[in-house]
Amino acid sequence: MIKQKFSPLNVLAGLILLGALVFTLVPILFMFSASMMPAKDILRMPFRWIPRGFHWQNFAKAVAGNDGSFIFIRNIANSLFVSSVVTVTTVMLSSLTGYGLAKFRFRGRNFVFLAIMATMMIPFEAIMIPLYLVATKLHLQNSYAGLIVPFLVNAFGVFMMRQYLLPFPEEFLDATRIDGASEPGIFWHIVLPNCAPAIATLSILTFRSQWDNLLWPLLVAQSEKMKTLPLYIVKFAAEKYTDEGAMMAVAVLGSIPMLVLFFSMSQYFVSGASVFSSRKG
Amino acid sequence: MKKKYSGIEKKLSRWGWTFVTPALLFFSLFSFYPIVNAAYTSLFRKKILSLKPPTFIGLKNYAYLLRSDDFWNSIRATFAFTLGAFLPLLVVSLLLAVLILSVKRGQKFLQLAYYAPAVLSSVVAAVIWMSIFDPRGLGNQWLNFLLNTPGTDHKWLADSFMVQLSTILVYFWKYIGYFVVIFIAGLAAIPGSLYEAALIDGADRWQSFWRITFPLLKPTVVLVSVMAMLQCLKTFSTQYLFVQSGSPQAPINVITLNIYNTGIRDHMIGRSSAMSIILFIIMLFFTWLQFKTTKADEVSY
Structure with a gap:
């Protein structure tokens, strides 16, 4: 300009x-x-x-809680664990599916792609009650499996990996096929390592959205031990013995993992947001 | 030779299916089944924990909702929030993106600084602002300074109008940088040669914005509008936390909060499913409307 x-x-x-x-x-x-x-x-x-x-008393109170139970530590560890597992499964399943859709021709491929994209239109808020009933039937409530399973993969991740892999050279894949590489081997050794930037972006988006997830844990995590960080913050904020200083200390402690990620990998946060504006391939 | 080739094709197509099947199964069980189930359940009178089998009541749940003041209040609260948050988000983020690209230095810094609130989680954002909105807090001090009304309590978290404004403000703060970054990516894709040509033809900045930037940015504008609007329609965390911490529920009882309370607290699964389906239809309708009215055709430069 x-x-x-x-x-x-x-x-x-x-x-x-x-x-x-x-x-x-x-x-x-x-x-x-x-x-x-x-x-x-x-x-x-x-x-x-x-x-x-x-x-420092603010931070002591934040960690110990108003009842001195130190459940904060367990809750933040739960958040770290659940967000990490969901990130790994989302990245793996999204790249696998995205690769299948981008680089293989099979009958029904377009239908599969559209069906997966259609799930983007289904808001989680509209299906949380049926999902909760499914989780109850499978005895997943109040467990890590229950917190994790509904988020194993998402349509946006599939879309992103497919777009990223569309321009990937076919000749390269064919050459490794002629050399006798197996299809899972090609995916693992050739495709995945070549997706590093997209994987970094998707990981950050996924981790952040899980770190922020309040609604689903509110439904499935009933015991204090299974609660995640957002639930702890909500509970702590509503307790009458919580003062503003301790409240802000909890907010700081709960933000540190994301802020560290942000300062060390800020370009992926920004590229994550701009994925949407890239024109379709 | 031809036969062998088609054999490879067949093998590859089998691998293609193998790679997409796990995700397809997942989406069937955790997206398609629940939405179908919600539509089905919405036709029944059904309670969690009840031993009585659900009774089929047709569209009576919908009929009940359409006559329920509580439900209409939720519709009102949701649309008040969506309009209040979505329009400013769209306009201000576009303005900031254009301005950022017009400065010589610090573009990267400004983007990251604006983006910073989006990094914090929704509950943290709500908690910070709740402290600011405390009757003795900074919110009153700033507003009193601006309006020159010393010592007034503006009841940010208590008054029915102010509490709606407060939720909107929290949301606006959290997402503004996110949309700025999306717009910047859209703007950066417009070739600079177009502006140079316009300048040679004697166009001023204002003209080049409306004649070049805006039309070419249309796909991004549509995308951001759809995304921002859908996000706003399903807002939950801020309202939930405010209510939990003692704010009045009625003004900010958005649909998602109502679904949660009806289904989980009051155990009325049928009724809350009907609300879920209505929310789903509203969201589908607005997506369709936006793509139709703005005709999101692809532009080429």
């Missing part, structure tokens, strides 16, 4: 960008500052953005 040097329009643009920057970052800064303050400082006017000290 051609840029002009200085004009009222540019100043306005700068102000808008700056305003939006303040709007997006200030609540995050608030979370960090408040997590280090005693509750009475958080509600002090004016708010002190840089805490005077480190009120």
Whole structure:
């Protein structure tokens, strides 16, 4: 784009960008500052953005909980475990299916593809009750299997991997076939390693959406031990002995895994969002 | 020779089926079966934990819902939220994306900074804003400063209008950067030579936005609208957490919250299934409408 040097329009643009920057970052800064303050400082006017000290009791209370049960540790571990397993299965099944749809010709292929895409139109919120009944019938409620199984793969992952693999050179696959490689071997040794960027993006999207999942665990995780982090946060926020400082400490602790991922792999977060805007292949 | 070739084709097509079958089975059991089951259950009077067999009542669940003030309130709450969040998200994210691309430095930084809230989980976002919306919190301080109304409590989490606004604000904050990034990818795909040509022809920035950027960006705009709208229609976490922490339920009793409460808390599976199907139909309708009215034809540059 051609840029002009200085004009009222540019100043306005700068102000808008700056305003939006303040709007997006200030609540995050608030979370960090408040997590280090005693509750009475958080509600002090004016708010002190840089805490005077480190009120470690907030974090102690966040981890121990109001009842001193330390269930937070178990709950955050559950979230890590469930999100990781779902990420692995989603990546594996999405690439396998995407590869099948992109590089093999078989009768009914288009139908299979459209059927899988159609599931994107079915909101989880509309099927959660029947799913819950299925989970109950299979005795999956209150178990890791119950938390994981409904999310083994998703249509978006299949779509993404298929799009990524469409331009993959057929001659290359045929050459390895002539060399006598088995089809599962080709998938494992040739196709998967060549999908690394797409896999990284899909992993991050999947991990994040599981980390954020509240609705399904709310249905299936009945015991404190099986609860995940979002459930812990909801419970902690509703308890009357929770003060604002401890609340923000829980928020910080619960965000650290995602923030670490974000700072170390930010380009995949951004490419994940832009997958949607790439024109269809 | 020809025979052998078709043998390979056949073998490959079998492998193709083998690779897609696990996912197909999965989607059949965990997507198609439940939606069919929800449609079927919505025709019955059925309670979880009840020993009585469900009784077939035809469309009576739907008839009940259409006469229920509680359900219409949920429709109202859902649409108030969707309109309130979706339109600003669309307009502001497009504006920010265009502005980011017009600055010389810091494009990457701005994108990442705007995106940061999307990294936090929905419950964390809601919890942060609940602290800000505390009667003695920053929300009142800022608003009082802006409106010059010192000492007023704006009841962010208690007043029926304000609590709706608060949920919208939380949502807007969390997703704005996400859509900015999508728009930037769409804008970056438009070749710069078009703008140079327009400049030579004497077009100003405003004209080149409306004549070049906007038409070429149409597919992205449609996509973002559909996505943002569908996301908003099924919002749950913010409203659930607000209600759990003591906000009044009625103003923010969105459909998903109502489905959850009717089905899980009140055990009325038939009725909540009927609500699920209505939500599903609303979402299908809006997707269809948006693609139809905006004619999402592919553009070539």
